[in-house]
Amino acid sequence: MQTYLVGGAVRDKLLGLAVKDRDWVVVGATPDDMRAKGFKQVGADFPVFLHPKTGEEYALARTERKQGRGYHGFTVYSAPDVTLEEDLKRRDLTINAMAETEDGRLVDPFHGYADLDQKRLRHVSEAFAEDPLRILRTARFAARLQPMGFTVCQQTMSLMRTMVSLGELADLVPERVWQEVQRSLHERAPGVFFDVLRELGALDILIPELAREQTFRAGLQALHCMHRMNGTTAQRFASLLSAVPEPTAVHRTKAMKSPNDCRDMTHLVCLFMHRLAIHETRTVTPEDIMELLDKADLWRRPERFEQLLDTLACTTGAELAELIGKLRLAAQSAQDVSPQDLLKQGFHGKELGEAIRNERLARITQVLTP
Numbered sequence: 001m002q003t004y005l006v007g008g009a010v011r012d013k014l015l016g017l018a019v020k021d022r023d024w025v026v027v028g029a030t031p032d033d034m035r036a037k038g039f040k041q042v043g044a045d046f047p048v049f050l051h052p053k054t055g056e057e058y059a060l061a062r063t064e065r066k067q068g069r070g071y072h073g074f075t076v077y078s079a080p081d082v083t084l085e086e087d088l089k090r091r092d093l094t095i096n097a098m099a100e101t102e103d104g105r106l107v108d109p110f111h112g113y114a115d116l117d118q119k120r121l122r123h124v125s126e127a128f129a130e131d132p133l134r135i136l137r138t139a140r141f142a143a144r145l146q147p148m149g150f151t152v153c154q155q156t157m158s159l160m161r162t163m164v165s166l167g168e169l170a171d172l173v174p175e176r177v178w179q180e181v182q183r184s185l186h187e188r189a190p191g192v193f194f195d196v197l198r199e200l201g202a203l204d205i206l207i208p209e210l211a212r213e214q215t216f217r218a219g220l221q222a223l224h225c226m227h228r229m230n231g232t233t234a235q236r237f238a239s240l241l242s243a244v245p246e247p248t249a250v251h252r253t254k255a256m257k258s259p260n261d262c263r264d265m266t267h268l269v270c271l272f273m274h275r276l277a278i279h280e281t282r283t284v285t286p287e288d289i290m291e292l293l294d295k296a297d298l299w300r301r302p303e304r305f306e307q308l309l310d311t312l313a314c315t316t317g318a319e320l321a322e323l324i325g326k327l328r329l330a331a332q333s334a335q336d337v338s339p340q341d342l343l344k345q346g347f348h349g350k351e352l353g354e355a356i357r358n359e360r361l362a363r364i365t366q367v368l369t370p
């Protein structure tokens with residue numbers, strides 16, 4: 001029985017990047033051999049085991065073949081006669097299909113090292129097409145490695161284009177798509193993920209609201225800004241959709257099953273984009289500001305409001321910077337109103353509510369007064 005380090009760990013080591021998880025492939029062993037050595041089986045669909053001490057994943061070498069459509073239609077064959085090369089061949093990209101022996105020798109039947117050197121993302125074999133998630137993974141690796149000079153090679157682009165035109169993306173459940181989107185939003189060049197998908201025609205299926213060139217470019221620019229500001233996932237995703245009308249954008253977040261904070265931030269960013277645009281032509285009143293603060297629920301969610309303003313600073317042009325600055329000051333000032341003080345002054349019930357509101361409005365007016 002032989003053990004090899006495989007996949008991302010080998011790739012990242014050669015690239016000089018930090019290695020996160022180490023995955024191993026075991027050749028020439030049965031599940032019983034593994035259990036006898038104290039490994040715990042975890043995979044239900046195929047034989048994967050956890051090392052008794054390190055907790056790292058050890059998978060028995062396997063081949064996979066797709067049977068029909070859908071994500072579950074895989075036939076897995078795993079036996080002691082499956083070779084390392086056969087296991088590497090079922091993988092997505094050549095740079096992910098290298099292995100390292102226990103004594104540190106590289107096993108590289110599909111020329112992943114040459115592709116690392118040439119900075120190419122290239123599929124290992126036609127088996128790439130058996131898993132449509134790989135389209136998203138490849139776009140994600142492009143987003144990660146583009147700053148180092150990597151591009152997706154033309155043959156892989158055309159294979160993925162064919163997969164898209166055959167409707168393969170429809171087989172992916174929203175959760176898996178979201179997982180790749182979420183991870184890509186935090187890669188080094190997040191915009192590249194969406195650029196690649198757009199070039200493939202995949203974005204028209206996954207986020208059709210970004211089909212219009214202008215909407216897409218505005219979204220990418222805002223995302224780039226949010227990335228520089230080290231924004232949260234919610235801020236990044238909302239900035240991408242910032243030029244989409246609010247109801248459509250929110251509908252997309254629901255269809256994609258993105259988490260609630262992403263949906264809420266998208267709702268607020270798109271809503272504010274629309275409201276703020278009105279004030280390019282009409283002077284903003286204290287009541288306008290109050291309404292916006294209420295809509296964003298500043299009173300219960302002050303830290304989210306800060307994030308909203310930071311996102312808007314990325315999604316709007318310089319012409320709205322002053323207005324966003326005023327919103328920030330107004331929010332700070334209005335938040336300082338103390339219900340306790342007003343209570344002490346004798347306000348109760350409905351009157352207390354009104355007094356708080358009036359005091360907040362007074363402070364907002366003060367901020368707006370030159």
Ligand SMILES: Nc1ccn([C@@H]2O[C@H](COP(=O)(O)OP(=O)(O)OP(=O)(O)O)[C@@H](O)[C@H]2O)c(=O)n1
Pocket residue numbers: 006007008009023090091092093096097131133134137
């Ligand atoms: N749809 C997939 C998922 C995974 N793999 C293979 O399984 C390995 C491990 O997958 P995973 O842990 O998801 O990714 P990593 O390559 O380790 O990358 P990351 O840094 O994103 O974790 C990959 O390198 C690749 O060889 C694949 O071929 N097709």
